[in-house]
Amino acid sequence: MVEHTLHSISLFYPEIIIVVTLCVIIIADLVVKKKNHTAGWILMGGFGLAGITVLLQAGRNESVFYDMVAVDPFALFFKVLLLLSGIFIVFFSVNSDELKAYKSRIGEYYMLLAGMMLGMLLMVGSTNLLLMYLAFEVTSISSYVLVGFIKKSLRSSESSMKYIIYGAVSSGVMLYGISLLIGITGATDIYGINAALLAGVDQPLILNISILMIIVGLGFKITVVPFHFWAPDVYEGAPMTIAAILAVASKIAAFGMLIRFFSVSFINAEGISAAGVWQIFDALHWDLLLGAMAAMAMIVGNLTALMQDNIKRMLAYSSIAHAGYLLMGVVILTEQGISSILIYLFIYLFMNLGAFYVAMLFSNKVNTESIEAYKGLGHRAPLEGVAMTIFLVSLTGLPPTGGFIAKLYIFGAAISAGWIWLVAIAGITTVISLFYYIRVVRNMYFFEPETGAKRLHFTFGSKIILLLMLIPTLLLGVYFTPLLEFAQSSIKILGLN
Amino acid sequence: MEFQIFGLGILTWIVFIPIVGMIIVLLLPDRNSNAIRWTAAVVTGIQVVLAGTIFAIFDRSKVGINDAESFQFMEQFSWITVEAVPWVGRIEINYFLGLDGLSVLMVMLTSLIAFVGVISSWNIEKMVKGYFALYLLLITGMMGVFVALDFFLFFIFWEVMLLPMYFLIGLWGGPRREYAAIKFFLYTFVGGILMLLTMLALYFSVAYTDPATGQSVHTFNMLHMMNPANYVDGGILSGVDTTWRYVAWMALFINFAIKIPLFPFHTWLPDAHVEAPTPISVILAGVLLKLGTYGLLRINFPMFPDATIYFVYFMAALAMISIIYGAFCAMAQDDFKKLIAYSSISHMGIVVLGLAALNTQGMVGGVLQMFNHGIITAVLFLAVGVLYDRTHKRGLYDFGGIANQMPKYTGIAMIGMFAALGLPGLNGFVSELFSFLGAFEAFRWIAIISVTGIIITAAYILWTIQRVFLGKTPEQLLVLKDLTPREYLAFIPLIILIILLGVYPAPAIELMNTSLSHLVEFVNNGGR
Structure with a gap:
């Protein structure tokens, strides 16, 4: 027993490092002068170190802490993505003017970020419903506070309030669903649930209800229609950095959890064909349910984004739409679908963070988030303008950017699995999305800057960070073999194959 | 090579x-x-x-x-x-x-x-x-x-x-x-x-066997996609004359028809x-x-010879409508650029009509018309540009008597316009003739109706020449200067080609004849 625990701990270093970092930040916050982003650099170091320990787990495929947490290639992929986005977010935070006004409390900010990261890392690894729920809540509670971090802004507090209420209700519903599921299967870990379902459950109705309730919680996190209402308000009120982490990292974590939970629990693992096509239990058509949600997310997200003037709201609706595209990959029920989700998420990380970053830089300088106020900015900030254009074009899915490859693989997986209607909707909504993404570009370039408006100057460091996101976005559009190989080797979910 | x-x-x-x-x-x-x-x-x-x-x-x-x-x-x-x-x-x-x-x-x-x-x-x-x-x-x-x-x-x-x-x-x-x-x-x-969607559907329907390893490989290689033997069993676009193949053909056709x-x-x-x-x-x-x-x-x-044959009349009908409708619309314009734009629609209709004929004359005529139309409209747009640079106007009624003021320019522009009209001796004639010949053989009535587009084309071109180049020069246009050397440089290679290919089109036809004859045969044999 001690041996197992010790072995488990040795595979639990990333999470432990984050916890230690969290504690160090708290102490440092008390000791060190609060002028600089000391805490931020500590956190960056923690994320980096955790990242290294994650990479050292490559090739591991085992269950630790008595089936509580899985350390498998699938979790590894997600942890890499999460830590990468965490590092970017710290970079953003150091450059953010919004946060400068709160220097004295910045320690708390980074501490909460560390807490959120801990929750997210656990979300993608946990294989036990109780731990899943705990991880989910750790992530949520940290993010509730972070959203309201700008105390003096009414909007920020309001959005935090909305987020809490919405989040609390959703996770309550999810918890109820979890309890129902545990009740009828008698197991708390997903392998046990799968085994119980394989043996046959005589309560299909309750089973379906419980799945529906769990989807409410997860749907809230990945902001998929009809659980998306919080997103635009929260993104708008939250600091830009937090809006970015909600749109990217927390969505990535929720997808990791969703895929693991559904594929391990509700797939007839014995029925996986050589072609990687899964078989679901007869009574549960959760693929159709998720398919309908994906379609709605694509339609509602894209159509509503057309009408937004605030860049954060626009990106919020765009992230809802992207959740729809991503969900398509789950619906397909093939390993190909999962690998295309992984590819999509990897590219999405760079392009969406990039768009948020440029929006943040612009709002630092011109102090507005209105897309109308972007008029002429392309002329005043050449590099940032071009970068924003590339990020938005990539979000649209035009070659030769990474976004195209992401869409290519998701669409391809859906076509090969025969979900033609879903792909058709995805195609149509992609065209619609062009319109609102390109509107930003239009405003940046098709208008002359007002007379007297000066060129905007950004620090050298901020340009480097920009390039760190821009280069992968472009590079992945023309050469993506390594990403494909990484994604294909990462679909090994513990307990599934 | x-x-x-x-x-x-x-x-x-x-x-x-x-x-x-x-x-x-x-x-x-x-x-x-x-x-x-x-x-x-x-x-x-x-x-x-x-x-x-x-x-x-x-x-x-x-x-x-x-x-x-x-x-x-x-x-x-x-x-x-x-x-x-x-x-x-x-x-x-x-x-x-x-x-x-x-x-x-x-x-x-x-x-x-x-x-x-x-x-x-x-x-x-x-x-x-x-x-x-x-x-x-x-x-x-x-x-x-x-x-x-x-x-x-x-x-x-x-x-x-x-x-x-x-x-x-x-x-x-x-x-x-x-x-x-x-x-x-x-x-x-x-x-x-x-x-994109059609491309993906094709990708998953086509696989060739790698001779080296014996693996079955999905590929985007177009040549493999053209070979019916490479279609995998159960692929969405496998088979011949299936609904999905028609849908895929239509999706691709709409994409190209937009362009x-x-x-x-x-x-x-x-x-x-x-x-x-x-x-x-x-x-x-x-x-x-x-x-x-x-x-x-x-x-x-x-890639879709079966669907192409199935939709031949549909293509020809759209081409016919484009020819006539484009020509009529061109006639109605009083903006010089819009006129050329509509004439482009009309002339590209001739290309499609020639291609839809699925015989060698039509195909050669169509491809040659692609080349010729490219040259001719380039001349026409450049000609409008010359006037626009000088006057910042494009309305057909804003001009008149340009011939008196800019004789060399008028000469060059007229060559372009006559080529667009299809005057024998200039390149447009050759390719239009071939296209209509091919079309006449394949679908007589559509070809006959389409040819009336030529008459309308003659009407609007001659009318344009009359409005812009002939007549009395308005006073405000008396300051216009003739072409600059840079403008000559842009026009001359195009004009040379217009005349050269009008008199002796063989070099262009030789380039493509072999391939196009093969393509015609290939399509008519259903991809074999």
């Missing part, structure tokens, strides 16, 4: 040298406009030289189309290869370029028009650097489409054109440029998505043409529209 320059094939050079030019342009300082212009001119000049080389050494007897062995200047490298996973098999995307009789003429056209476009862009003063950088990127996209033999590569090049074109119209265009630019973008993007543009997908064109600056109109009409018909020939016809 081994023909390499510094270890890279000639096609790679001709496609990517504009990118090199673009990087140089971006590195040059903003203020140094002339260096930027010269870079663009030199780069496109090199392309013309390369195209000339290709013309000189191109083997006229090789077939191409679906036979990998007989493509010329071929370059094939593995680009993306991901080793076998049980559930997808090997993934393969190739960097695969090649020329056959179908594409060689288009490469000539693109390089020539690109060069002419640079010359006529010389007096662009606004954001010179951005303009030429985007312009060169656009050229790479167009050239790439014509030489790509891998569907994925084809698609990338196809979509790469969108953004530069959007900016070129939207930033350097006329008063309603924003509207025109987004309209162009949306229309072509819709087409692009349709093509051509055929009625009823044409409405973006007049807006785009009117608002675009002169050189971009030249590129748009001269090359971009041909991408549509080229796509039909390269993709729709050989």
Whole structure:
């Protein structure tokens, strides 16, 4: 027993490092002068170190802490993505003017970020419903506070309030669903649930209800229609950095959890064909349910984004739409679908963070988030303008950017699995999305800057960070073999194959 | 054929040298406009030289189309290869370029028009650097489409054109440029998505057996997609004459019809043409529209011969409507550029009519018409540009008696207009004649009705000549000066080609005859 625990701990270093970092930040916050982003650099170091320990787990495929947490290639992929986005977010935070006004409390900010990261890392690894729920809540509670971090802004507090209420209700519903599921299967870990379902459950109705309730919680996190209402308000009120982490990292974590939970629990693992096509239990058509949600997310997200003037709201609706595209990959029920989700998420990380970053830089300088106020900015900030254009074009899915490859693989997986209607909707909504993404570009370039408006100057460091996101976005559009190989080797979910 | 320059094939050079030019342009300082212009001119000049080389050494007897062995200047490298996973098999995307009789003429056209476009862009003063950088990127996209033999590569090049074109119209265009630019973008993007979905469906329906390893490999290679033997069992597009194949054909057709543009997908064109600056109109009409018909020939016809035969009358009918409707619309315009835009719709209709005939005359006529129309409309748009530069007007009624004031200009413009009208002795006549001959053999009544479009064309062209060039010169136009040497430089190569190909079209026909005859046979035999 001690041996197992010790072995488990040795595979639990990333999470432990984050916890230690969290504690160090708290102490440092008390000791060190609060002028600089000391805490931020500590956190960056923690994320980096955790990242290294994650990479050292490559090739591991085992269950630790008595089936509580899985350390498998699938979790590894997600942890890499999460830590990468965490590092970017710290970079953003150091450059953010919004946060400068709160220097004295910045320690708390980074501490909460560390807490959120801990929750997210656990979300993608946990294989036990109780731990899943705990991880989910750790992530949520940290993010509730972070959203309201700008105390003096009414909007920020309001959005935090909305987020809490919405989040609390959703996770309550999810918890109820979890309890129902545990009740009828008698197991708390997903392998046990799968085994119980394989043996046959005589309560299909309750089973379906419980799945529906769990989807409410997860749907809230990945902001998929009809659980998306919080997103635009929260993104708008939250600091830009937090809006970015909600749109990217927390969505990535929720997808990791969703895929693991559904594929391990509700797939007839014995029925996986050589072609990687899964078989679901007869009574549960959760693929159709998720398919309908994906379609709605694509339609509602894209159509509503057309009408937004605030860049954060626009990106919020765009992230809802992207959740729809991503969900398509789950619906397909093939390993190909999962690998295309992984590819999509990897590219999405760079392009969406990039768009948020440029929006943040612009709002630092011109102090507005209105897309109308972007008029002429392309002329005043050449590099940032071009970068924003590339990020938005990539979000649209035009070659030769990474976004195209992401869409290519998701669409391809859906076509090969025969979900033609879903792909058709995805195609149509992609065209619609062009319109609102390109509107930003239009405003940046098709208008002359007002007379007297000066060129905007950004620090050298901020340009480097920009390039760190821009280069992968472009590079992945023309050469993506390594990403494909990484994604294909990462679909090994513990307990599934 | 081994023909390499510094270890890279000639096609790679001709496609990517504009990118090199673009990087140089971006590195040059903003203020140094002339260096930027010269870079663009030199780069496109090199392309013309390369195209000339290709013309000189191109083997006229090789077939191409679906036979990998007989493509010329071929370059094939593995680009993306991901080793076998049980559930997808090997993934393969190739960097695969090649020329056959179908594409060689288009490469000539693109390089020539690109060069002419640079010359006529010389007096662009606004954001010179951005303009030429985007312009060169656009050229790479167009050239790439014509030489790509891998569907994925084809698609990338196809979509790469969108953004530069959007900016070129939207930033350097006329008063309603924003509207025109987004309209162009949306229309072509819709087409692009349709093509993307069809491309993916094809990809999953086609697999060839790798002779080396015996693996079954999904591929984007167009030549493999043309071979019915490569369709996998149970693939969505496998089989012959299935509904999905018709749907896929239609999706591709709509994409290409938007580019051509055929009625009823044409409405973006007049807006785009009117608002675009002169050189971009030249590129748009001269090359971009041909991408549509080229796509039909390269993709729709050989990959879906069954559906092509099924939809022949549908294509011919749309072509007929385009010819007549475009001509009538052209007659109704009082804006010079809009007139040419509608005449383009009408003339591209003739191309489609010729192709739909599915016989050698029609096909040769159609492809030749693609080339000729590119040259002729380039002349016409340049001619409008000359007047617009001097007067900032484009209305047909704003002019009159130009012939008295600018005799040399009038001479050149009239050659272009008569060529558009189809006067024997000029190039337009030859290709229109062939197209109609082919069409007459295939579907008599459609051809007969379509020919009336020629009469309407004659009417609006002669009327335009009368309104603009003849009559008494209004007083405010008495200050106009005749052509400058730079303008001559843009016009003269085109005019020479108009006359040369009108009198002696054989060199152009020889280039493509072998390939097109094979294509006709290939399609009519259902891809065998």
